[in-house]
Amino acid sequence: MQKARAAAVGIGEVPSGRFPERSEIEAAVLACRAAILDAGMSPRDIDVVMPVGALASRHFNVDLVFSRLCEELGMLRSARMNVQVMAGGATSASMLAVAEGLVASGLARNVLCVHSDAVGSLPKQTGIDLFSTTGVSEEWEAPYGHNMNAVGALASNRYMHETGTTDEEMAALCVSLRKWAELNPNAMFRTPLTVEEVMASKMVATPLRAKHCNMLADGAAAFIIARAEDAPHITSTPVYVRGHGSLVTHYTTSQDTDLGKLGYEQAAAQTYEKAGIGPKDIQIAELYDAYPVFAMIALDGLKLCRGERAGAFVAAGETSPGGSMPMTTNGGMLSQGHTAVGGGIAVLVEAFRQLMGKAGARQVPNLVNAVETASGGTWMDSHVTVLSKDH
Amino acid sequence: MSNAPRPLPHPTHWSAGYWQAAAERRFVVQECRDCDRPIMYPKRVCPYCLGERLSWRASAGKGEIYAVTTQLAGPPTGFADRLPYVLAVIRLDEGVQLMSNIVGDGALEARIGDRVCVDFEPAGDMVLPVFRLEKAGATQ
Numbered sequence: 001m002q003k004a005r006a007a008a009v010g011i012g013e014v015p016s017g018r019f020p021e022r023s024e025i026e027a028a029v030l031a032c033r034a035a036i037l038d039a040g041m042s043p044r045d046i047d048v049v050m051p052v053g054a055l056a057s058r059h060f061n062v063d064l065v066f067s068r069l070c071e072e073l074g075m076l077r078s079a080r081m082n083v084q085v086m087a088g089g090a091t092s093a094s095m096l097a098v099a100e101g102l103v104a105s106g107l108a109r110n111v112l113c114v115h116s117d118a119v120g121s122l123p124k125q126t127g128i129d130l131f132s133t134t135g136v137s138e139e140w141e142a143p144y145g146h147n148m149n150a151v152g153a154l155a156s157n158r159y160m161h162e163t164g165t166t167d168e169e170m171a172a173l174c175v176s177l178r179k180w181a182e183l184n185p186n187a188m189f190r191t192p193l194t195v196e197e198v199m200a201s202k203m204v205a206t207p208l209r210a211k212h213c214n215m216l217a218d219g220a221a222a223f224i225i226a227r228a229e230d231a232p233h234i235t236s237t238p239v240y241v242r243g244h245g246s247l248v249t250h251y252t253t254s255q256d257t258d259l260g261k262l263g264y265e266q267a268a269a270q271t272y273e274k275a276g277i278g279p280k281d282i283q284i285a286e287l288y289d290a291y292p293v294f295a296m297i298a299l300d301g302l303k304l305c306r307g308e309r310a311g312a313f314v315a316a317g318e319t320s321p322g323g324s325m326p327m328t329t330n331g332g333m334l335s336q337g338h339t340a341v342g343g344g345i346a347v348l349v350e351a352f353r354q355l356m357g358k359a360g361a362r363q364v365p366n367l368v369n370a371v372e373t374a375s376g377g378t379w380m381d382s383h384v385t386v387l388s389k390d391h
Numbered sequence: 392m393s394n395a396p397r398p399l400p401h402p403t404h405w406s407a408g409y410w411q412a413a414a415e416r417r418f419v420v421q422e423c424r425d426c427d428r429p430i431m432y433p434k435r436v437c438p439y440c441l442g443e444r445l446s447w448r449a450s451a452g453k454g455e456i457y458a459v460t461t462q463l464a465g466p467p468t469g470f471a472d473r474l475p476y477v478l479a480v481i482r483l484d485e486g487v488q489l490m491s492n493i494v495g496d497g498a499l500e501a502r503i504g505d506r507v508c509v510d511f512e513p514a515g516d517m518v519l520p521v522f523r524l525e526k527a528g529a530t531q
Contacts, residue, residue, distance in 0.1 A: 128466075128467055139402070140400070145478060147465070148476060149462075158503070161458075173516065210464075
C-alpha cells in the first residue's frame, strides 16, 4: 500500500454554460483566484502553474502556454515554471499524476492546475467539426464521416451487445446525472429529466438520442496540489491522492480491440492495489461520462455495483441522490456541460469538493474515499484515481 | 453547409500503396516481412518489431462487424447530403480492424457479427474501400 505523497488543498470553479460575454482568460483568472483563496494562499505561494490545453481559441491557448496567468495573477518572479499538460479528457487524472510526481520529488511545492475554454460559444457546426478531429484520424476515419457522437454510439453499440444493457438503462444514467445537476448551481442543465423524455428525443447516431449526447459549454476550474506533509498545515480539508492506474487502449476508435470495456478493469486493479482501498471502501464515484456508456463501462470495470450489472444498478437509482453509490455528483458533462478538456477537470474538482465537504445541497454525508475516472480523445485511455480524506 | 466538400484522405508515402490499390479496386493489408504480421492502419515502421521491410498483402476484404452505428443527425461538414449513413468498425478475417461505411442493401439494419465484404466507392479523386453485407437482406 502506497502512502499519500500529494494532496489537493484548494479548488475553484465558475459556472458552466454559454457565456459569450465571459472570455476564457476572465474565467481562468476567476477559477484560479477562487482556488488560491480556498487554499488560504497568496499567488506567490504557487511555484508551478499547469494550464490545460484549450481548444476553442488558438490564441488563448498560446497565452496559457506563454505564462499569461502568471502575469494576470501576480506570480511574476515567484513562479518557477509554467507548463502545459494536455491529454484531452484524461488531462484531469494525467495532470494530477504529473503534479503528484513534481511535489513528491521535491521539484515543486504548490502546483496550480487550471482549465478554461469556451467551446460552448462556438457556432454549432464548428463545435461538431472541432470534435471530429480530436482522436479521429484525418486519413482513415474522417473520410467516412466519423465524429464524436459516433464514437459514443459505436462504444454504446458494443457495450450493449456484450452486456444486454437496454436503451432505458442508458437513459436512466442521463436522469441520474440530471438529478445531481439540479442541486449544482454551476451546472448548465438543471431542469428535471425523465427516462421517457430521453427516449422521446431525436435519434442522432443509433443507439444515441439527442439527450444521450452532451452539450458543449464554456467553463473553467482550478485546483492546487501540495505535498502531503504540507497539506494539513495549509488547509483543514486536505484530500489525499492515494493511488492512480491507467492504460492506453487506442488512438482511433477502430483500433480498440475491447471497445465495450476499454481499459478500466486493468486501470482499476492497479489503482486499488496501490491505494490499499477497494470497491467496498469507496463511498462516492466521480466517473467521467460525456456519453452514458462511458460511465457504465467504468461502473462495471471498477466493480462498483456489488455484483450487479451497471445498467440495472443505475436504473434502480443506486447512483442518484440517496443511492448507495452516488455517481458524478456535479451532473457530469451530460448535465453540467461539456467544457472540452474541462469536462474531466470538473469531475475531478467535484471529487475534491465532496471529500472537502464543500458540495452544498448535493453534499454526500460521511465520505472518506472517492474514486475518479477520466479518458481522453475517443476514450483512448482509461484512468482511475482513488482519493481520500485519510493520509 | 451541404455544399461543403467531404474530407478526403491525404496519403503519406507509406500509405500510398493502400490507396493506389483501392483506386485499382484491389484491397490490400500492410504486412511486415520481418515478423510476418498484418498491420492496420498502414504504418511507417512495424509496430510489433519496428522493422522497416513493409509490403502489401492481397486481402479478400472479408470480415465481420465489430461495432456499428447509423448517423441520422449532426454530421461533420461534408456529410449532410449523405444522411443517413452507416459507420462501422470491421474486424477483418486477417485479425486487423478498420473503420468504414456499410453501404448497399440492408446497410441500415447492419448488426454486430454480420459478415461483410469490401467494395469500392469513388470520392473526389480518390477511391475509398467501403463494405457491403455479404447476405444482404438475410436475417441471421
